[in-house]
Amino acid sequence: xxxxTRSVQRTRRIKxxxxxxxxxxxxxxxxxxxxxxxxxxxxxxxxxxxxxxYWTSIxxxxxxxxxxxxxxxxxxxTSVAMLVLLVPTMVWVRLKLPQLxxxxxxxxxxxxxxxxxxxxxxxxxxxxxxxxxxSDSILTLAFAYVVLVLPYCYRAIDxxxxxxxxxxxxxxxxxxxxxxxxxxxRVIVPNISNAILNATLLSVALVLGEYTxxxxxxxxxxxxxxxxxxxxxxxxxxxxxxxxLMFAFVLLVGIAFVGGRRRRTQSEAVTNxxxxxxxxxxx
Amino acid sequence: MKFARxxxxxxxAVVAFVVVTACGSTSSGTATCSxxxxxxxxxxCGGMDALVAAAKAxxxxxxxxxxxxxxxxxxxxxxFTAKYGIAITSDNPDGSSQDEVNAVQQLGTTSRAPxxxxxxxxxxxxxxxxxxxxxxxxxxxILDTQKESTGLWFQDYGGFMSIGYDSSKVPAITTMDDLxxxxxxxxxxxxxxxxxxxxxxxxxxxxxxxxxGTLDDIxxxxxxxxxxxxxxxxxxxxxxxxxxKNGTTPVVFDWDYLSAAHGKDVPAWxxxxxxxxxxxxxxxxAINKNAPHPAAARLWEEYLYSDEGxxxxxxxxxxxxxxxxxxxxxxxxxxAAAALPAVSGTPKFMSADQATAAKNYVVAxxxxxIS
Amino acid sequence: MTVAGSPAVATRVGxxxxxxxxxxxxxxxxxxFFAYVGIFLLLPTAVVGIGAFFNADGSFTLDNYAHLSRSxxxxxxxxxxxxxxxTALGGAFFGALLAYAIVTGNPHGMLRRLVVSASGVLxxxxxxxxxxxFIASIGSAGFVYLFAQxxxxxxxxxxxxxxxxxxxxxxYLYFQIPLMVLVFLPAxxxxxxxxxxxxxxxxxxTWHYWRYIAGPILFPSFIGAxxxxxxxxxxxxxxxxxxxxxxxxxxxxxxxxxISSEVGAAEPGFAKAIAIEMIVIVTVVTILYTLLQRRTxxxx
Numbered sequence: 001x002x003x004x005t006r007s008v009q010r011t012r013r014i015k016x017x018x019x020x021x022x023x024x025x026x027x028x029x030x031x032x033x034x035x036x037x038x039x040x041x042x043x044x045x046x047x048x049x050x051x052x053x054y055w056t057s058i059x060x061x062x063x064x065x066x067x068x069x070x071x072x073x074x075x076x077x078t079s080v081a082m083l084v085l086l087v088p089t090m091v092w093v094r095l096k097l098p099q100l101x102x103x104x105x106x107x108x109x110x111x112x113x114x115x116x117x118x119x120x121x122x123x124x125x126x127x128x129x130x131x132x133x134x135s136d137s138i139l140t141l142a143f144a145y146v147v148l149v150l151p152y153c154y155r156a157i158d159x160x161x162x163x164x165x166x167x168x169x170x171x172x173x174x175x176x177x178x179x180x181x182x183x184x185x186r187v188i189v190p191n192i193s194n195a196i197l198n199a200t201l202l203s204v205a206l207v208l209g210e211y212t213x214x215x216x217x218x219x220x221x222x223x224x225x226x227x228x229x230x231x232x233x234x235x236x237x238x239x240x241x242x243x244x245l246m247f248a249f250v251l252l253v254g255i256a257f258v259g260g261r262r263r264r265t266q267s268e269a270v271t272n273x274x275x276x277x278x279x280x281x282x283x
Numbered sequence: 284m285k286f287a288r289x290x291x292x293x294x295x296a297v298v299a300f301v302v303v304t305a306c307g308s309t310s311s312g313t314a315t316c317s318x319x320x321x322x323x324x325x326x327x328c329g330g331m332d333a334l335v336a337a338a339k340a341x342x343x344x345x346x347x348x349x350x351x352x353x354x355x356x357x358x359x360x361x362x363f364t365a366k367y368g369i370a371i372t373s374d375n376p377d378g379s380s381q382d383e384v385n386a387v388q389q390l391g392t393t394s395r396a397p398x399x400x401x402x403x404x405x406x407x408x409x410x411x412x413x414x415x416x417x418x419x420x421x422x423x424x425i426l427d428t429q430k431e432s433t434g435l436w437f438q439d440y441g442g443f444m445s446i447g448y449d450s451s452k453v454p455a456i457t458t459m460d461d462l463x464x465x466x467x468x469x470x471x472x473x474x475x476x477x478x479x480x481x482x483x484x485x486x487x488x489x490x491x492x493x494x495x496g497t498l499d500d501i502x503x504x505x506x507x508x509x510x511x512x513x514x515x516x517x518x519x520x521x522x523x524x525x526x527x528k529n530g531t532t533p534v535v536f537d538w539d540y541l542s543a544a545h546g547k548d549v550p551a552w553x554x555x556x557x558x559x560x561x562x563x564x565x566x567x568x569a570i571n572k573n574a575p576h577p578a579a580a581r582l583w584e585e586y587l588y589s590d591e592g593x594x595x596x597x598x599x600x601x602x603x604x605x606x607x608x609x610x611x612x613x614x615x616x617x618x619a620a621a622a623l624p625a626v627s628g629t630p631k632f633m634s635a636d637q638a639t640a641a642k643n644y645v646v647a648x649x650x651x652x653i654s
Numbered sequence: 655m656t657v658a659g660s661p662a663v664a665t666r667v668g669x670x671x672x673x674x675x676x677x678x679x680x681x682x683x684x685x686x687f688f689a690y691v692g693i694f695l696l697l698p699t700a701v702v703g704i705g706a707f708f709n710a711d712g713s714f715t716l717d718n719y720a721h722l723s724r725s726x727x728x729x730x731x732x733x734x735x736x737x738x739x740x741t742a743l744g745g746a747f748f749g750a751l752l753a754y755a756i757v758t759g760n761p762h763g764m765l766r767r768l769v770v771s772a773s774g775v776l777x778x779x780x781x782x783x784x785x786x787x788f789i790a791s792i793g794s795a796g797f798v799y800l801f802a803q804x805x806x807x808x809x810x811x812x813x814x815x816x817x818x819x820x821x822x823x824x825x826y827l828y829f830q831i832p833l834m835v836l837v838f839l840p841a842x843x844x845x846x847x848x849x850x851x852x853x854x855x856x857x858x859x860t861w862h863y864w865r866y867i868a869g870p871i872l873f874p875s876f877i878g879a880x881x882x883x884x885x886x887x888x889x890x891x892x893x894x895x896x897x898x899x900x901x902x903x904x905x906x907x908x909x910x911x912x913i914s915s916e917v918g919a920a921e922p923g924f925a926k927a928i929a930i931e932m933i934v935i936v937t938v939v940t941i942l943y944t945l946l947q948r949r950t951x952x953x954x
Contacts, residue, residue: 012860016758023755027831031776034787034828037797041529041790046550089687096680104684105878106940107691112885113936114699115906117913118929121705121922122698124389131393147695152777155837155882159875163844195840201774202836209778211892218347218374218386218395228376231350232357234524234548238790241783245775252771380916405918469794469814476899479915518794520817521899525786530795642917650726654901 035242042239054235058243061229063220068247070138071222075207075251078145079200082153085146087196090157091188094166108154111147116212120144127217138219148213149206153199160195164188197259201252208248319578323434324418325585328578331420334585335367337578344371344579347386347397348378352524354440354540355599362595363586369579379480380406387413392573398580400569403481405642407436407567408635414569417581419588424608429565439587440540440601441565443556443626444482444489447542449533451551459493459507459557462534463514471511472522472532474541477645485564486536487649488633488641492560498633501641502648509652519653524548538564539624540601554624563630565604590614600624699933706926718927727908727928734888734905735935737819741826742883746876748827749834756835757842770839773832780829781892788825788897792816819903822894830883837882841875873950881943885936905932 045051058064086108093100111119123144130140166188173187189196211223226244230237319337322328328337338344344363351357351373360371372395375382380402390396400414416434430437448456453467462471475483491497491504511517522532528548535542539554546552568587574580586592593603594616600623609615633641706718721727756769792798794814802809815821845868853863891906902908905928912925 020755020758023751027752031772031828031832033798034784034791037791038783038787040797041525041786044528046548085687085690089684092680092683097684100684102944104687106937107688107695109881109885109936109940110695110699110933112882113889113933114702114929115889115891115909115932117891117906118702118909118925119698121389121913121926122701123694125701126694126697128389128391128393131395136394143694147691150691150695151882151885152833152837155878156840158878159837160840160843162875163841192840194843198770198774198836198839201771202777202833205774205778209780211781215375215378216382216386218345218390218397220372220374224375228351228373231352231376233352234528237523237525238783238786245779248775248778249771252774253767256767256771379914381914381920382916385914385922403916406916409918469810473900476902476911477917478902478911478919479917481916484917515813518814518817519898519900520789521782521785521896523782523786523896526789529786529790529793531789531793639918642919645917646919650901654903 035245038238038242042235042242044235051235054233054239055243057232057236058229058240061225064225064229067220067222067225070220071208072251073139074142074145074221075204077139077142078149078207079203081142081146082149082203083196083200086150086153086157086199087189087192088184090154090161091166091170091184094161095170105154105158108150110151112151116148117216120213120216123213123217138214138221141214141217141219141221144213145203145207145210148210149203152202152206156199156202157192157195160192160198163195164191193259197256200255200259204252204255205248208244208251319581320574321415322577322581323416324422325420325581328581331585334578334582338369338576338582339367341576341579342369343576344369344583345374345395345398345575346371346583347374347383347400348376348380349373349401350376352544353599354601355595358598359587359592359595362591363583366586366591367582369582384410384413387571387573392575394575396571396573396575398571398574398576399583400571401439401566402436402569403566404438404564404635405481405638407569411435413572415572415574415577417570417584419584421588421605421608424588424605426604429604436567436569438565438604439568440596440603441563442538442540442601443624443630444485444560444562444564445537445539445542445554445556445624447535447537447539447545447552447554449527449530449549449551450553451549452530452533455553456534456555459490459560462511462516464516465514467516467534469515469518470532471516471534472518472520472526472536473508474522474535474537477649478642481564482538482541483536484638484641484645485538485562485633487645489536489557489560489562492562492631493557498631498637499640501644505645505648505652512653517653527552538601540599543600543624556624556626558628561626561628561630563632565632594619597623702926703930706923706930708923710920710922715923718921718923719930721921721924722927722931726902727905727931730903730905730908731931731935733819733903737823737826737904738884738887741823741830741887742880744823745827745830745834745883745887746838746880749831749879750838750876752831753835753838753842757839757845761843770836773835775832777829777833777836780890782896784825784828785893785896788816788821788828817897819898822897825893825897826887826890830887833886834879834883837879838875841872845871870950874947877943877946881940884939888932888936 042054043050043052045053089104093104126143127140130143134140169187169191170183173183178187208222210221211227214221215224215227222244226240229240319328319334325331325334328334346360349356349360351360360373363369364371374397375386378386380400383397383400383402384406386397387400411431414435418434419437422430422434422437425437446456446459446462453470454461456462461467473483473486474480477483477487487504487508488498488501489504490507491501494503494507496503508517518532520526520532522535522537524545526532527535527545535545539556542552542554568584570577570580570584588605590609593605593609594614596603597606597616597619602623603609606615606620610620707714707716709715709717756766759765790796793816794810799810849867850863853867858866889906891904891910894904895907895910898904902911909925909928911919912921912928914920
């Protein structure tokens with residue numbers, strides 16, 4: 001039977017485009033309407049007029065800058081620590097210890113099964129010890145945050161690892177004399193860069209949006225300060241929530257942009273390498 | 284573990300030694316308070332000036348669960364910092380009284396533990412072992428029923444349970460039973476869950492009293508809310524300033540001073556206290572036994588119970604505990620006092636036993652009544 | 655002809671001096687991970703589990719675990735499990751569709767980056783503000799409702815369902831769908847266009863392609879994502895608490911009531927027992943998921 005004829009292919013492409021438009025339209029309606037409602041409310045004055053006073057009052061709040069910096073630092077530390085901890089472990093388990101994969105999967109799901117308000121009571125003894133012996137700084141929250149992002153990041157990276165043939169890639173690299181570090185950094189990681197990017201996005205978003213653990217441990221991160229600020233009045237509480245979402249969005253777009261650029265240069269390098277010998281043999 | 288404890292003890296000993304020598308070496312003429320941790324009053328500490336000096340030396344105060352829009356706490360926090368130059372770290376603004384006690388217990392002797400607490404009576408009475416006794420300078424102005432005899436806790440401000448409503452969205456409320464009418468459909472909410480929140484439990488008790496019940500038996504109140512739910516007027520959503528301003532919860536059961544704050548967002552907001560059900564409730568102050576800044580903690584209490592502090596609470600439409608004494612001495616802020624919602628009749632207060640009985644009944648029956 | 659023991663038969667090929675069969679050094683590779691989770695996850699979990707054996711005053715008791723049979727806890731368990739299942743499956747289905755719509759576009763394009771970033775933000779958006787976003791849009795005073803009502807469609811005629819479990823499920827989808835997009839996209843990226851061409855050259859159509867080729871390959875990642883969404887919904891607290899503040903229909907609300915009750919109803923040991931129960935339930939679901947994985951892996 002021949003390959004599908006041109007018209008069938010065109011029909012398929014059209015159907016696909018229709019599908020994409022419908023899905024995106026529905027998604028836009030579902031996700032943007034509540035956000036629009038929030039923006040409308042945050043600009044609604046007392047007698048129904050439009051006002052920006054709630055938005056401008058955000059920048060007049062002094063402790064906000066400190067909290068934003070702390071949260072961004074925490075996001076950075078958590079993401080890096082998570083990647084360093086998780087990616088090598090997951091690759092290693094896939095290659096050498098497949099019998100452990102279910103255990104690792106379960107352990108990575110555990111932080112999500114315990115509500116944060118209870119998990120933090122279990123974390124208290126550790127944090128008291130940390131506070132008196134190591135440091136009292138808000139950055140120690142990173143220890144807890146790495147645990148909190150495990151479920152999401154594990155799932156994203158696992159999906160990425162499942163889509164490539166880790167065993168073949170690593171065996172090929174090893175047989176060419178690569179060390180394990182080279183295998184991880186220059187063979188596996190570039191192939192799962194999408195998954196790593198998604199895991200990083202999830203982890204940054206979680207840290208920026210985390211409230212319960214920081215609050216119960218009496219630290220003042222971005223969300224705790226937003227709650228403080230939001231108690232001023234209703235309009236401000238919604239304005240800061242929208243501002244926080246926009247801040248996180250801009251940050252994530254930046255990260256996605258950087259991640260995307262690196263991918264493009266790598267694939268360009270590969271195609272350039274590929275072109276070389278062919279041209280040489282043809283010439 | 285033992286080594287950590289040893290180093291901690293060693294560290295404390297070194298700090299104590301340094302503090303003692305520092306205190307001893309101050310020039311004559313400035314009194315110092317070197318025993319702030321165990322001082323039971325300002326005089327025991329060497330006088331108010333010594334207390335102020337010691338507090339300034341500590342330089343910091345940790346407070347917890349004090350939202351800025353609760354009874355004008357924002358102005359009180361700012362006023363204290365402006366007057367004494369002591370920075371205040373305000374944690375967990377949305378926390379409940381139990382959260383405050385949990386923080387005290389779990390943070391132990393670390394430097395981030397809360398110094399002072401502002402808790403509901405049930406929590407105060409259940410946690411006496413965590414508090415340090417202290418009598419403020421104006422101790423005698425507080426009624427005996429409103430303080431613990433050695434100073435472990437003392438009431439600070441209170442108000443009456445009320446029904447706040449947006450008069451531009453719903454008709455005026457004259458009796459509690461109005462809420463069963465159909466024009467309140469989907470509009471009535473409680474401030475919190477009575478199994479958890481003090482304000483909500485008192486809301487149910489007020490409904491109880493207005494329905495003919497007594498302080499000893501809250502069943503009529505629970506039944507009233509059950510009827511509200513059947514009539515479709517009660518919604519289980521959490522009432523916040525946003526839902527009030529937005530119009531989703533135009534009728535809210537809440538303390539009158541908290542309810543009055545909605546007037547900022549909703550110009551037509553009114554506060555209604557039923558004549559036959561004036562239920563009062565006071566909160567209480569306490570000092571953490573292991574406060575990391577004991578002198579600052581005690582100075583904070585002195586500030587709260589000074590005329591200035593009490594009047595700031597009055598501005599927040601709460602009734603400060605020294606109000607009667609201040610009216611006699613003429614120091615009360617007359618405009619603020621006049622702005623308080625008018626109540627005619629004798630207020631009732633739940634005793635500790637009555638509160639426990641109410642809590643037990645609610646825990647057992649509320650979920651079934653409201654679903 | 656070779657004989658065992660003769661030099662032609664190599665018996666010690668590739669076996670290092672250290673790390674032979676008796677003592678494999680492979681386990682060292684996972685040591686950092688397990689050490690970290692041991693301290694910061696398993697230890698706190700153990701603290702919680704053991705803490706459930708103690709009363710508020712420190713005496714040993716089995717009451718906390720016994721109290722799990724209280725009728726309202728049982729009801730909350732069923733409710734929470736059903737809610738989580740519905741939002742997990744719903745979120746997975748719609749999220750997979752959205753992810754597919756993204757992945758069939760330009761992989762380096764602006765649209766993909768924007769949608770992926772937006773998904774990252776929305777996946778973690780929850781709590782009181784998300785609840786309010788829905789209240790302000792489709793709630794009883796929201797502009798969508800007022801618009802519908804003025805055109806004759808009063809969708810709250812039989813009660814305000816936004817403040818019931820059906821409304822909560824709808825609000826949960828708001829973060830479940832983006833989460834699904836983010837964790838499922840890498841799996842979709844692994845689909846090679848050659849598979850589609852191969853299917854067609856063998857005479858298959860779209861249905862055959864999904865049912866026999868792409869479907870089974872994506873299935874493990876799909877149900878892994880469903881498991882994640884389930885656990886995510888199971889332990890969610892702030893969002894449902896903002897919408898249904900009375901009645902504590904969900905297990906996490908029962909925990910909160912036992913931890914932070916300020917009317918004296920706090921039972922910290924009981925809260926810990928409920929948390930352990932939640933872990934047990936998710937463990938059971940994980941075991942079911944593992945069995946399902948094993949069965950479907952056989953077909954690959």
